[in-house]
Amino acid sequence: MRKIKIENMPELPYAIEESISRLRVNISFLGNDVKKILIISAMENEGKSYVAVNLWRQLAAAGMPTLLLDGDMRKSMLVKRYGMKAEDGKKMEGFSHVLASSTPIKNAPYATNLENAYILPNTENLINRGILLESKRFQEMMDTMSEQFRYVLVDAPPLALVSDGEKIASMCDGAILVVHSGETSKKLVKNSIQQIERAGCPLLGVVLNFVETSKSGSYYRAYGKKGYYYYGGSTK
Numbered sequence: 001m002r003k004i005k006i007e008n009m010p011e012l013p014y015a016i017e018e019s020i021s022r023l024r025v026n027i028s029f030l031g032n033d034v035k036k037i038l039i040i041s042a043m044e045n046e047g048k049s050y051v052a053v054n055l056w057r058q059l060a061a062a063g064m065p066t067l068l069l070d071g072d073m074r075k076s077m078l079v080k081r082y083g084m085k086a087e088d089g090k091k092m093e094g095f096s097h098v099l100a101s102s103t104p105i106k107n108a109p110y111a112t113n114l115e116n117a118y119i120l121p122n123t124e125n126l127i128n129r130g131i132l133l134e135s136k137r138f139q140e141m142m143d144t145m146s147e148q149f150r151y152v153l154v155d156a157p158p159l160a161l162v163s164d165g166e167k168i169a170s171m172c173d174g175a176i177l178v179v180h181s182g183e184t185s186k187k188l189v190k191n192s193i194q195q196i197e198r199a200g201c202p203l204l205g206v207v208l209n210f211v212e213t214s215k216s217g218s219y220y221r222a223y224g225k226k227g228y229y230y231y232g233g234s235t236k
Ligand SMILES: Nc1ncnc2c1ncn2[C@@H]1O[C@H](COP(=O)(O)OP(=O)(O)OP(=O)(O)O)[C@@H](O)[C@H]1O
Pocket: 016, 041, 043, 044, 045, 046, 047, 048, 049, 050, 051, 072, 075, 156, 157, 158, 209, 210, 232, 233, 234, 235, 236
């Protein structure tokens, strides 16, 4: 398997590491049928990619072979933000490339310098994503990858801006909704939950992100009618 080196993966503050750890543990209680998990939000900058990457790291560190699929073909930035480079020096072939080509799907994921952490990055953003995300090829990708790995985490673009998230949701076993605390309106959150559920994807939980730790003193976790609610601390 080809390998990607991640050059810039900062350590997390303790409170955030703890919140993500709780999320990881609760995911493990969901059972063996929950493998393909979408990380989604209504708007931009709510922390989807942040939650996806850190959950990925923790699942992998706990011994679960986990694939992070960079499903944001609109404005992907994982490669740049985390300093990802193919170890063989070649150009990386990412999600949109694999989706649009006929390369064997099982050869597409990359191993990384983190044990059990596999990735299919996105290296080229596309305009005609809709057709690709509705294709049989995408379904095959998700099926093959979920057989290869214990978990497939999909980092997606925002629900309120493009339809990609709903299309990806229809291929997933469940979704985690990330909500920017104090920013995203209740209406938007409600709409997002409806969009995900309409796509046939159960809501697994909500991550309330950017909660001010100074005000709350700590991080909290509560249980809601619709699933688990996690309050992630913020360094902001
Ligand atoms: N809990 C947190 N504490 C500190 N920084 C955070 C936290 N969550 C997110 N961030 C930072 O906030 C910024 C936006 O987060 P991120 O890129 O994960 O959002 P996103 O929802 O994926 O955005 P987009 O819709 O544009 O993909 C990033 O710089 C990220 O590192």
